[in-house]
Amino acid sequence: xxxxxxxxxxxxxxxxxxxxxxxxxxxxxxxxxxxxxxxxxxxxxxxxxxxxxxxxxxxxxxxxxxxxxxxxxxxxxxxxxxxxxxxxxxxxxxxxxxxxxxxxxxxxxxxxxxxxxxxxxxxxxxxxxxxxxxxxxxxxxxxxxxxxxxxxxxxxxxxxxxxxx
Numbered sequence: 039x040x041x042x043x044x045x046x047x048x049x050x051x052x053x054x055x056x057x058x059x060x061x062x063x064x065x066x067x068x069x070x071x072x073x074x075x076x077x078x079x080x081x082x083x084x085x086x087x088x089x090x091x092x093x094x095x096x097x098x099x100x101x102x103x104x105x106x107x108x109x110x111x112x113x114x115x116x117x118x119x120x121x122x123x124x125x126x127x128x129x130x131x132x133x134x135x136x137x138x139x140x141x142x143x144x145x146x147x148x149x150x151x152x153x154x155x156x157x158x159x160x161x162x163x164x165x166x167x168x169x170x171x172x173x174x175x176x177x178x179x180x181x182x183x184x185x186x187x188x189x190x191x192x193x194x195x196x197x198x199x200x201x202x203x
Contacts, residue, residue: 049112051108052108054105055108055123057070057071060122061119061120062120068125068155071122071126072122072129073151075126075129075130075154076151079132079141080138082094083133083136083137083138091130092134095131098126099128102123102124102127103174103177104174117169124177124178124180124181125181128178128182128185129154131182132150132153135193140196146192149201153188153191154184156188157185164183165180
């Protein structure tokens with residue numbers, strides 16, 4: 039758990055950035071944040087317009103940059119593990135263009151979830167380089183890369199019918 043004077047119950051930014059406090063989980067806060075992203079991805083998939091979906095995802099990322107900056111400053115850390123908005127906001131990238139009916143399949147959700155965690159943790163280029171950018175920009179953009187790579191991998195698996203029909 040982060041040792042800090044910052045209290046998510048007193049700061050709405052910290053409350054949201056930590057996934058409503060779940061980012062303070064003593065066990066794998068990034069994994070908890072990724073779980074929060076799954077219902078968000080499903081909800082975004084219900085938007086009938088692909089452009090609308092893309093705008094929502096871009097908005098979540100754009101909001102996340104200043105929010106993660108402020109949360110990191112409140113926690114007095116460069117990239118606090120308890121700040122999980124980056125995972126929450128980028129999981130929908132993983133499932134972008136996946137038909138809504140496929141998002142009800144446990145195999146698709148589990149594989150997408152695992153892919154996002156693998157790419158987020160491994161920091162495949164250019165994620166490692168982007169992570170070094172200052173403040174919320176670095177916090178968010180490495181996860182955007184994880185989302186893009188996991189999206190590509192998930193679509194490949196779906197095209198090859200590895201996730202069942």
